[in-house]
Amino acid sequence: MQIYLPIAALSLNLFFLVGIGGAVGFLSGLFGVGGGFLLTPLLIFSGIPAPVAVASVTGQVAAASTSGALSYWRRGGVDLHLALYLVLSGIIGAFGGVAAFAALRAGGQLDLVISVGYLVFLGSVGGLMLIEAARSLLHQQRGMVVREKLPHQHNWVHGLPMRIRFKRSKLYVSVLPVLGIGVMIGFLGSLLGIGGGFILVPALIYILRVPGSVVIGTSLVQVLAIMAASTILHAINSQSVDILLAFCLMVGGVIGAQFGASASQYLRGEQLRLLLALLVLAVAVRFAVALLIAPADAYSMSGFGVGGGA
Amino acid sequence: MTRAISLMVLAFGLALSAAAHAEKIVGGLSDRQISINSGFAGERLTLYGNVEPDTGATEARVAGPFDVIVVVTGPVSDRVVWRKDNRFGIWINAEEVRFDNFPSFKWVLASGKLSDIADPAYLDEQHIVLNSFSDLVQATGFGNVVSMRSQLVRLMEQKQLFGVDEKGIVFQSNTLYSGQLGLPSDVPNGSFLAETYLFKDKVLVAHKAEGFSVRKAGFERFVGEAAHNYPLLYGLTCVILAVTTGWLGRLVFRR
Numbered sequence: 001m002q003i004y005l006p007i008a009a010l011s012l013n014l015f016f017l018v019g020i021g022g023a024v025g026f027l028s029g030l031f032g033v034g035g036g037f038l039l040t041p042l043l044i045f046s047g048i049p050a051p052v053a054v055a056s057v058t059g060q061v062a063a064a065s066t067s068g069a070l071s072y073w074r075r076g077g078v079d080l081h082l083a084l085y086l087v088l089s090g091i092i093g094a095f096g097g098v099a100a101f102a103a104l105r106a107g108g109q110l111d112l113v114i115s116v117g118y119l120v121f122l123g124s125v126g127g128l129m130l131i132e133a134a135r136s137l138l139h140q141q142r143g144m145v146v147r148e149k150l151p152h153q154h155n156w157v158h159g160l161p162m163r164i165r166f167k168r169s170k171l172y173v174s175v176l177p178v179l180g181i182g183v184m185i186g187f188l189g190s191l192l193g194i195g196g197g198f199i200l201v202p203a204l205i206y207i208l209r210v211p212g213s214v215v216i217g218t219s220l221v222q223v224l225a226i227m228a229a230s231t232i233l234h235a236i237n238s239q240s241v242d243i244l245l246a247f248c249l250m251v252g253g254v255i256g257a258q259f260g261a262s263a264s265q266y267l268r269g270e271q272l273r274l275l276l277a278l279l280v281l282a283v284a285v286r287f288a289v290a291l292l293i294a295p296a297d298a299y300s301m302s303g304f305g306v307g308g309g310a
Numbered sequence: 311m312t313r314a315i316s317l318m319v320l321a322f323g324l325a326l327s328a329a330a331h332a333e334k335i336v337g338g339l340s341d342r343q344i345s346i347n348s349g350f351a352g353e354r355l356t357l358y359g360n361v362e363p364d365t366g367a368t369e370a371r372v373a374g375p376f377d378v379i380v381v382v383t384g385p386v387s388d389r390v391v392w393r394k395d396n397r398f399g400i401w402i403n404a405e406e407v408r409f410d411n412f413p414s415f416k417w418v419l420a421s422g423k424l425s426d427i428a429d430p431a432y433l434d435e436q437h438i439v440l441n442s443f444s445d446l447v448q449a450t451g452f453g454n455v456v457s458m459r460s461q462l463v464r465l466m467e468q469k470q471l472f473g474v475d476e477k478g479i480v481f482q483s484n485t486l487y488s489g490q491l492g493l494p495s496d497v498p499n500g501s502f503l504a505e506t507y508l509f510k511d512k513v514l515v516a517h518k519a520e521g522f523s524v525r526k527a528g529f530e531r532f533v534g535e536a537a538h539n540y541p542l543l544y545g546l547t548c549v550i551l552a553v554t555t556g557w558l559g560r561l562v563f564r565r
Contacts, residue, residue, distance in 0.1 A: 002351035002495070006526060006533040010496035011351050059548045066556025108392055112402050228549040235545030239537045243548050250552060254559030291400045298394045299461040300403070 007242035008052045014248065016046075021252025025064060028253070029260025030267075031276040032068070032216050034061040034195025034223055037122060037283060039249065049302075050114065051105060052242050054193030055234035059246030061195040062227040064253045065220045071261075072217025079168040079214045082178065086200075086218070087225040089179040093186025094226055098233040101191050105238070108302075112291075117192050119287045125198055126280030133274040140270065169210050169218075177207055185222065190230035195223040198280065333372050334364040335508055335518045344493065345527035352495040355522070357419070361485040361508060364516075374484040377420070377427040377509040381438055382491055384415025384471075384524075385500030386446070391462045393453060405453030409462060411446040414498040415471050419478030419489045427509050438507065440472055470494040499524050499534075 003014040020042050028035030036057050043053035072078055104110040160174030181203050189196040200219045204210040210218065235241045264272060337359025344353055357380055361372050389412045395404035418424070418440060424433060434442045440463055449455045466472035471494065479489040501523050508516040526534050537544045 002349060004346055004348050004350040004495070004530055006530040007537055009499070059552045062549060062552035063556040063559075066553045067560045070557065070560045108390060108403050108406050116400075224553075228552070231548050231552070232542065232545035235537065235548060236541040239541055239544075241537070241545065241548055243533060243537075243544070243551065246548060247551060247555070250555040254555055255563075258559065258563040293401075294396070295394050295401055299391060299458075299465060300394070301389055301391045301462055301465045 003244065003248070005048075005052075005242050005245045007056075007240060008048050008245060010047065012046065012048075017245065017248035018252035020046075021060065021249035022256035023252075025253035025256025026260040026263070027256075027279070028064055029068075029257035029262075030264045031260075031272060031279075032264075033197045033201075033276070034064055034227075035253065036061045036189075036194035036196075036227075037118070037192075037198065037280070039253075040193040041118070041283060041286065043245075048245070049240075050111060051101075051238055051240040052245070054101070054114075055231070055238065055240040056242045056246040057193045057249070058190070058227045058230040058234060059241060059243070060249035060253050062224055062231060063250035064257055065195060065197075065224040065227065067254055067257055069217065069220040069224050072220060075217070077214050077217030078221055079166055079210070079218045080221075082166045082169055082171070082210070082214075083218050083221040083225075085164075085175065085178045086182040086185075086222040089182030090186030090189075090222055090226045091229045093183035093188075094190040094229045094233060095186075096183075097187040097190030098230065098237050100187070101234075102237055111300075114192060115287045115291050117188065119284055119291065121188065121192075121199060122280050122284035122287070125202065126277050126284055128202070129273055129277035130281060133270050133277055137270045137274060169208075169214055171208065171210065173208055181207065182222070186226050186229075189223070189226045190233065195227055197223050198276075332364050332369055333361050333376075333508060333510070333516050335359045335506055335516050336362050337506070337518075339504060339520060339522055342522045344497075344522065344524045346499070346524065346530055347527050348530060350495060350530075352497070353493045355491045355493060356488060357479075357491060357504060357506075358488040359486075359506060359518075361487075361516070372485060374510070376481070376485065376487075376515075377422055378479045378481075378487050378489075379421070379424070379427060379433075379438055379507045379509070380419045380479060380489060380491075381505045381507070382415070382417045382419070383413045383503050383505075384498050385413075385502070386411040387414045387498070388412065389414075389462060390451075391458045391465070393458070393461070405451075405458070407449055407451035407453045407455055407458040409459065410448040410450070412462070413443070414500075415502065416440060416466075417472065417478075417491055418474045419491060420474070420476045421479040421481060421487060423476055424474070428512050428514070432514075436507070440467075440474055469496070471497075493524070497524055499526060 001014045002011040004011040024035040024039045027038065039060060040053050040057045043057065044050050104113050160176050162175045163172055164175050165172045185196040185200050188199065197219050200222060201215055204215050204219060231241055340356035361376055363369055363372055388408060388410050390406060390408045392403035393405040394401045397404060418438060420427060424439065433439050437444055441460060449459065463472055479487050481487045501521055504520045504522065506518045507514055525531065
């Protein structure tokens, strides 16, 4: 059953859209990430113009992170104080990201920046996760007890000035790295059409030492706020948010996420992290191939001022 | 004095041409208004016509054989073509040419091989072939404009937005013809022009132009207009929709 997407100005199969929304939602429920990093490339490969894909996925990630954030909120897994700082700085970053998006689109280098951005961030985060997960799996097989780094262990970040106490996270830390992380995630999220959860969670754990009980819930609140802000900014700036496309993805994503969350109970934490690392790396490799191997068609085109309006 | 002479020459010329080309095309399109709604997956448009004696022509019937070429052009837009090149080991867009007022749709349907119907130079001059455009098309940028333009035509052909179908027009009798034009699902919105050229012995004998429009209808039209006219409200609606969907999903599946 074909459905016409009014902003993308083309029709796609409804079940295909809900299906990829569901598949990515399943993975996002399984691994506790937003799934934007998978969904945006998938949509671009299915022929949806890159600006529409990036802008519409922000709506889908907002829906997925609402579900997640609500579950963590009920369990008390959200540090609202910390989230407030991350959200405010993140929205500033989102303004920068959407402005950069428009400038790069006009200059013709949006595809390149999206590809390189995915490659760098997915490649480095995926690589680190893979090493970390493989190491802990190996240690477990040898029967060694791995001592996890505890939240109160300090690093150089904790020596910075302007410290603030975050009660729920049991942190007394400088506000500078918190704001820095917020701005960076907001910028990258709105530029690349990803929630940024897979960068934010490691950053909160390894840089700020936020305890595991609140890290995912807090990051989901920040992702929700950034994606909501990006959706509005993209709608104002480029009119490239396709509400019908976003809604199809949301419905699939929300349903898939529930099944993913159930499935995650059958896998151990290290196994989950290893699988997620492989998935992230696979997407990074896909982008590397596109950049490094001669394209089948050296020519590409893009249209302006058509397909929109009435 | 000179003005009167030139008027007389003009009147004489017109009378001569009317005598030489005593045909006209009577016909039309199956649809003047193509509406895009939620189930839109492309559409087929039927073009038909009959060759008849022109008003005031001396002969009571027309003599064939005729050839028909129909050129359908869509609304113009600005398009950018890029050529990727290997720089520092990675493939990036190195050449860029922007074409302003470039047609977003152009199909040429003909009742036979174009080169058999008329002189290729003439077809080129009349912008009947795919690679020929009106002077309104302006190219700016760095790169080889001529090769980039033919690449743009090739890319548009790949998307089925441009094309030539030399079997697209079929004569049912000596004078009655019809043809079908396929509009893809990502057909641009706006005003289209279908120009019909009637040839006899490689000479243009009649010409006729008709417009039709492709418009979003109903909900699709509402969404398109809302996104452009009320972007803030549209964005807020998207966010509310997202939060509600997420919240409902949570409620429905709560364990």
